[in-house]
Amino acid sequence: MSGMMMGRRGLMLASAAGLSAPRVAGAQAPAVKLGILQPVTGALSQDGEYGRLGAELAINEINASGGLRALGGARIEMVFGDARSNPEGGVAEVEKMQAEGVVAVVGGFASPICLAASQAASRYDLPYIVDVGVSDQIVSRGLTNTFRFGPGFGVVTQTALDNLVALNDAAGKPARTVVIVHEDGLFGSGMARLLNAELPKRGFEVMETIAHPTPARDMNNVALRIRALRPDLVIPSSYYAEFVLLSRTMQQQRIRPKGIYCVLNGAASNFRFVREFPDAANLVMDCNHWADPRKPKTAELRRAVEAQNRFWLYNTPLNYSAVMLVADALERAGRADRAAVLQALAATDGRFERHIMPYGATRFVNGQNQAGQPVNTQVQGGDIKVIFPRDFADAQPVFPVTG
Amino acid sequence: MGFPPEIILEAVLNGLLTGAVYGLVALGLTLVYGVLHIINFAHGALLTAAMYAAYVARTAFGIDPYVAALPLAALFFALGYGVQRLVIGPASQGKDENILLVTLGLSIIIENLMLAIFRSDTRSIDVPYAMEVVEFGPALLSWPRLIGFGATILVGIALFVLMTRTATGKAIRAVAKERTGAALVGIDVAHIYAVTFGIGTACLAIAAALLLPSFYVSPRVGNAFVLVAFTIVVLGGMGSVVGALVGGLVIGVVESLSGLYLGDSLGQIGIFLIFILVLLVRPTGLFGARA
Numbered sequence: 150m151s152g153m154m155m156g157r158r159g160l161m162l163a164s165a166a167g168l169s170a171p172r173v174a175g176a177q178a179p180a181v182k183l184g185i186l187q188p189v190t191g192a193l194s195q196d197g198e199y200g201r202l203g204a205e206l207a208i209n210e211i212n213a214s215g216g217l218r219a220l221g222g223a224r225i226e227m228v229f230g231d232a233r234s235n236p237e238g239g240v241a242e243v244e245k246m247q248a249e250g251v252v253a254v255v256g257g258f259a260s261p262i263c264l265a266a267s268q269a270a271s272r273y274d275l276p277y278i279v280d281v282g283v284s285d286q287i288v289s290r291g292l293t294n295t296f297r298f299g300p301g302f303g304v305v306t307q308t309a310l311d312n313l314v315a316l317n318d319a320a321g322k323p324a325r326t327v328v329i330v331h332e333d334g335l336f337g338s339g340m341a342r343l344l345n346a347e348l349p350k351r352g353f354e355v356m357e358t359i360a361h362p363t364p365a366r367d368m369n370n371v372a373l374r375i376r377a378l379r380p381d382l383v384i385p386s387s388y389y390a391e392f393v394l395l396s397r398t399m400q401q402q403r404i405r406p407k408g409i410y411c412v413l414n415g416a417a418s419n420f421r422f423v424r425e426f427p428d429a430a431n432l433v434m435d436c437n438h439w440a441d442p443r444k445p446k447t448a449e450l451r452r453a454v455e456a457q458n459r460f461w462l463y464n465t466p467l468n469y470s471a472v473m474l475v476a477d478a479l480e481r482a483g484r485a486d487r488a489a490v491l492q493a494l495a496a497t498d499g500r501f502e503r504h505i506m507p508y509g510a511t512r513f514v515n516g517q518n519q520a521g522q523p524v525n526t527q528v529q530g531g532d533i534k535v536i537f538p539r540d541f542a543d544a545q546p547v548f549p550v551t552g
Numbered sequence: 553m554g555f556p557p558e559i560i561l562e563a564v565l566n567g568l569l570t571g572a573v574y575g576l577v578a579l580g581l582t583l584v585y586g587v588l589h590i591i592n593f594a595h596g597a598l599l600t601a602a603m604y605a606a607y608v609a610r611t612a613f614g615i616d617p618y619v620a621a622l623p624l625a626a627l628f629f630a631l632g633y634g635v636q637r638l639v640i641g642p643a644s645q646g647k648d649e650n651i652l653l654v655t656l657g658l659s660i661i662i663e664n665l666m667l668a669i670f671r672s673d674t675r676s677i678d679v680p681y682a683m684e685v686v687e688f689g690p691a692l693l694s695w696p697r698l699i700g701f702g703a704t705i706l707v708g709i710a711l712f713v714l715m716t717r718t719a720t721g722k723a724i725r726a727v728a729k730e731r732t733g734a735a736l737v738g739i740d741v742a743h744i745y746a747v748t749f750g751i752g753t754a755c756l757a758i759a760a761a762l763l764l765p766s767f768y769v770s771p772r773v774g775n776a777f778v779l780v781a782f783t784i785v786v787l788g789g790m791g792s793v794v795g796a797l798v799g800g801l802v803i804g805v806v807e808s809l810s811g812l813y814l815g816d817s818l819g820q821i822g823i824f825l826i827f828i829l830v831l832l833v834r835p836t837g838l839f840g841a842r843a
Contacts, residue, residue, distance in 0.1 A: 194672040333817040361816035364776045366767075369566045370811035370819070377559045390674040390768050397766075401683050402692055425678055 178221035181485040183208070183475060184228045184246035184254035185468075186266055191234025195389075196258050196464050200280055201229065203468030204255060206453060211476050219480045225472075232257065236265035243269040252485045253278060255471045258464070260284035267295040276478075276491050278471045281438065281464060283413065288517040296494050296513060298471050299438055299506065300521035306343055309412045309436035312525050312537045314351050316548055323549040324381035324407050326354050330371055330395060331386040333360040340386040340412060356380050365391050368398040375399065381407045381549075389415040393422055396429040407549035411435040413523075420460040423528050430528045432550050434536070439524045440466035441507035442535050442543040450505065461533075470504035474511075477501045507541040555812065558690035563812045564805055565688065569697040571804015572704040576759040577777050578784035578796040579711065580752030586791020587728040587748040588636075590648055593655040595781065596774030597662035598753055602628055602760035603769040604666055610677045610764070617679070618699065621761035625754040632753025637746040666771040676768040700762035707758055708797045711751070715793060724748055728791065780807075783827045789840020798838060802826075
């Protein structure tokens with residue numbers, strides 16, 4: 150089977166072969182088992198699929214380039230678990246992975262899954278690397294087995310606010326009034342509360358905070374209220390379908406604020422949205438995870454993903470980088486031993502360069518990578534460009550939007 | 553806060569347009585209830601299936617949803633007929649509580665079938681007229697929604713004619729009123745049940761084709777419409793065709809206005825207040841007195 154095109158079935162065959170095949174005489178070191186946990190069924194399955202893809206690409210790349218050198222060229226063998234979009238599913242899969250003897254677990258995607266799964270792993274001193282889950286609780290429980298390479302909620306929102314101010318100041322402060330639109334669950338309501346507290350301190354006036362349910366049947370009322378209020382900025386915190394509905398309705402109702410500025414939005418950094426509704430998506434900004442556009446590896450990985458007719462989402466580079474982080478720790482530990490890997494992970498520094506995120510020198514404090522940060526993206530001409538921070542950016546921000 | 557009159561006018565118009573499609577979804581539900589005296593829990597899942605059918609028609613065969621509406625209605629009529637004749641009817645063994653469970657089971661099967669085939673991605677289609685609007689005074693009315701409104705009215709008239717002017721309609725009404733009597737005068741009750749179920753499912757297919765240009769489809773999308781359809785059926789009167797359409801329009805406007813004033817989360821309260829009020833004050837609904 151060709152490495153890149155391995156599907157679910159191929160993977161199962163591969164792992165079955167890995168288990169049963171007799172060791173190749175001589176050189177071949179025993180494979181190192183790595184647990185990959187993603188929700189590939191249920192409500193989060195879209196994200197889970199793209200997370201798994203990133204992990205697969207990283208493992209294939211490591212194996213194709215001679216395996217883990219410090220371990221005598223040992224291959225990495227993926228032990229995949231479906232978290233079924235809920236914490237219980239995540240825990241059950243960690244237990245299975247423990248029984249399979251994995252050296253570490255990568256993934257989880259949603260914060261509730263990451264929280265439960267990393268806790269389950271901690272009972273076995275099993276290293277757990279969070280791929281996406283942004284809840285700040287994940288790294289504040291004192292678990293020595295849990296690491297997060299990407300940024301948490303606090304850092305993301307802080308950066309989002311700072312960049313918004315910088316963006317507005319650079320353009321001569323055209324925006325002052327804001328309407329916040331949010332889904333009424335934990336994520337959207339929490340974000341709306343934080344924005345309501347922080348925006349006035351930075352000179353913005355929050356005219357209205359509009360909550361909507363998920364799923365929403367209709368966004369016309371939200372659009373009407375926005376039209377009546379005429380805010381300079383609209384800040385939405387919604388999941389994919391609702392944001393797509395909102396932006397299309399705004400387009401239809403000819404509502405053109407000076408900017409649509411999202412924070413951790415489900416659609417604004419999603420190429421499906423950009424491809425399917427280029428007009429509605431155009432010039433939407435988001436503060437979110439994103440791969441470093443300057444690294445050649447990013448473009449290479451993106452081509453590999455798009456060659457499979459998949460979209461380029463942040464889940465893929467985050468999981469790719471998290472698997473590379475484990476591989477780096479294994480190389481430095483020199484053996485597939487959990488305690489040694491934990492020690493090596495905690496000692497990761499700027500010499501870890503095989504990741505493709507736009508972070509500075511890696512440094513873990515209580516499991517959190519201090520260099521992890523989000524970036525600001527903007528949809529420009531059918532592509533998703535990085536506009537902040539300036540030293541990573543591959544495009545100039547278009548703000549305020551005119552016309 | 554106060555809104556300028558043109559915003560309120562637009563909210564009312566939007567409510568009417570959205571409500572019409574709600575009415576169409578409710579139409580199928582109320583018809584099945586009025587005749588078979590069962591609550592069809594598979595209604596939402598069937599709507600989802602119909603939306604996927606319209607999605608596939610567009611993406612795989614390039615057929616516009618509005619063009620696909622009639623063939624899909626025929627297809628879903630056949631599907632509904634078959635499901636009632638071959639699955640629900642035989643499985644019920646004449647007991648209503650069995651039917652409840654059978655339709656519930658059907659909904660779970662359909663939903664998971666859709667999940668297996670299409671995965672949980674949210675899918676939508678882009679048609680060239682999706683963003684077209686008609687300027688009605690200060691209001692901008694969405695073209696797909698206007699078409700949805702018109703088509704719903706047409707379907708309503710067609711159903712009304714079918715029920716009052718044709719032999720099949722007479723037979724349906726006879727079975728609804730007096731099943732045993734209808735059987736005694738030679739009406740094939742099992743056939744009429746299946747025809748009714750088929751018509752209800754066909755309404756869903758048309759609703760699906762009308763929704764898709766401005767909405768999206770995911771394996772659980774039908775549920776979002778079914779809850780509101782139940783309210784409409786209660787408001788309009790169980791089993792009443794006119795009631796479903798008028799009820800749909802009323803609920804659409806209520807949802808729109810309460811959404812405007814209370815926000816979309818709290819706005820849902822308006823719908824359920826009506827639901828409770830109708831049950832308390834007029835349990836037969838607006839047009840259900842004779843039933």
